[in-house]
Amino acid sequence: MKKILLRLNTSILAYFILTVCLCISSLNAVAAKAIPHKALNANFSQLVQAFEHLDLNSIEKIYTEDAAYVSETQEKGIILGKQNILNLYTRFFDKIKRKQASLEVDFRVLVRHVDENSATDVGYYLVRFHPGADSGEPVSEFAGKFVTVSAKDNSGKWLISVDSNTHATAKLYYDAKPVPNLYYGRQFISATPTEQSTTAK
Numbered sequence: 001m002k003k004i005l006l007r008l009n010t011s012i013l014a015y016f017i018l019t020v021c022l023c024i025s026s027l028n029a030v031a032a033k034a035i036p037h038k039a040l041n042a043n044f045s046q047l048v049q050a051f052e053h054l055d056l057n058s059i060e061k062i063y064t065e066d067a068a069y070v071s072e073t074q075e076k077g078i079i080l081g082k083q084n085i086l087n088l089y090t091r092f093f094d095k096i097k098r099k100q101a102s103l104e105v106d107f108r109v110l111v112r113h114v115d116e117n118s119a120t121d122v123g124y125y126l127v128r129f130h131p132g133a134d135s136g137e138p139v140s141e142f143a144g145k146f147v148t149v150s151a152k153d154n155s156g157k158w159l160i161s162v163d164s165n166t167h168a169t170a171k172l173y174y175d176a177k178p179v180p181n182l183y184y185g186r187q188f189i190s191a192t193p194t195e196q197s198t199t200a201k
Contacts, residue, residue: 035114039158040121040150041183044107051105054093060086063160064151070164072144100132106185108176119150119158124173126188143170
């Protein structure tokens with residue numbers, strides 16, 4: 001009788017351990033699926049490349065058709081629709097090209113809230129403006145705070161549906177600490193002597 005009870009207890013214990021392991025595995029799988037860090041971080045990487053190469057095609061690929069853009073510029077209203085956002089970037093990129101200048105930009109995400117079909121990222125960005133070689137002007141930089149809302153489309157791709165930003169001091173960007181799994185730009189190490197605000201972004 002004792003042997004039978006021992007076998008039963010052993011079987012029950014083994015079943016319990018297996019059930020717990022399966023539950024943990026399932027929870028980990030759900031968590032990994034629910035938080036698409038890699039896909040969301042890739043959009044920031046693509047923005048970095050788009051600014052560096054003044055590449056409108058890269059911008060086009062990461063916005064939803066009905067996206068909204070909220071600029072920090074007081075005299076500009078809310079830009080609605082991807083095509084209007086692209087028109088805004090076209091004018092800005094053309095202006096940089098005419099000046100034979102170049103840009104560097106990077107982001108540091110501090111907070112990310114994700115549900116099944118949407119994600120919100122909050123953090124800081126920093127832009128460095130490199131004037132044309134013949135301008136005689138120094139490199140300048142400006143920074144800001146941003147909030148982006150991304151939506152998952154029917155194919156499962158994450159695209160930016162709301163993009164908003166305000167001015168901030170560059171120190172806030174530099175002081176921002178990395179958060180596990182969130183995009184953290186590392187190309188800017190220290191501030192340049194000149195920091196100025198602009199309406200570029």
